[in-house]
Amino acid sequence: MTSAPYLEPFDQMRIWLSDAEKSEINDPNAMALSTVNERGAPSIRMVLLKGFDENGVVFYTNFESRKGRNLLANSNAAVLFHWKTLRRQIRVEGTVEVVSNAEADEYFASRPRTSRIGAWASKQSRPMEGRFEFEAAIAHYTKKFGTGEIPRPDFWSGFRLKPNxxxxxRDRKFRLHERKTFKLDDDNKNWTCEEIYP
Ligand SMILES: Cc1cc2nc3c(=O)[nH]c(=O)nc-3n(C[C@H](O)[C@H](O)[C@H](O)COP(=O)(O)O)c2cc1C
Incomplete structure (x- = not known):
């Protein structure tokens, strides 16, 4: 049961993300995001990783959505990647902070026009009378913005999960899998690495 040695967690995650880009048929950057509400009840949904470096894991969403409200009230969060083609999983836990306006603006501006209109039109996670209501809102904002700039809505931005x-x-035969953990020390600088039972 030999395996390649592990690097520091950020480098290791970069390598696995890039392996997944080569092997997954779609959305290699999709991750399950777990949040908790004010009563401590968890909820989970998929989001797309849109930035990753030593500062953390970045994703974008509607701040008035269920996840947005959860995270603004309780910054504890976790994300999970699972790549079926690689038979690998990564768990990342930590606390989130809101990305800077400049960073959110830059990412928002890079999105297709229709996605930007969609961000304005969708009252994400809130009840909808029917699809017609959503389509009317899309038509409204399409007309409103015309061919001009589409600013980023105040309620739409990103979070950066700062890992601890x-x-x-990693999958191994006969369910004798490999698990390697990295915990951030109290100095907030060094990582303690441990292997744990599968
Ligand atoms: C593969 C995949 C990627 C997704 N990426 C995002 C994303 O980046 N941001 C987002 O707000 N919702 C994304 N969604 C939709 C969410 O899973 C979810 O339905 C929505 O954000 C509302 O979640 P909430 O009610 O828990 O806030 C994605 C869904 C899938 C299946």
């Missing part, structure tokens, strides 16, 4: 824990899971 990583776990890399």
């Amino acid at each position: 824990y990583f776990e890399f899971w």
Whole structure:
């Protein structure tokens, strides 16, 4: 059961993300995001990773959505990647902070025009009378913005999950899998690495 040695967690995650880009048929950057509400009840949904470096894991969303409201009230969060083609999983846990306006603006501006209009038109996670209501809102904002600039809505931005824990899971035969964990030390600088039972 030999395996390649692990690097520091950020480098290791970069390598696995790039392996996934080569092997997954779509959305290699899709991750399950777990949040908790004010009563401590968890909820989970997929989001797309839109930035990753030593500062953390970035994703974008509607701040008035369920996840947005959860995260603004309680910054604890976790994300999970699972790549079926690679038989690998990464867990990342930590706390989120809101990305800067400049960063959110830059990412928003890079999105296709229709996606930007969609961000204005969708009252994400809130009840909808029917699809017609959404389509009317899309038509409204399409007309409103015409061919001009589409600013980023105040309620739409990104979060950066600052990791304090990583776990890399690799499939091994007979369910004798490999798990390598990295915990951030109290100094907030060094990582303690441990192997744990599958
Ligand atoms: C593969 C995939 C990627 C997604 N990416 C995002 C995303 O980046 N941001 C987002 O707000 N919702 C994304 N969604 C939709 C969310 O899973 C979810 O339905 C929505 O954000 C509302 O979640 P909430 O009610 O828990 O806030 C994605 C869904 C899938 C299946």
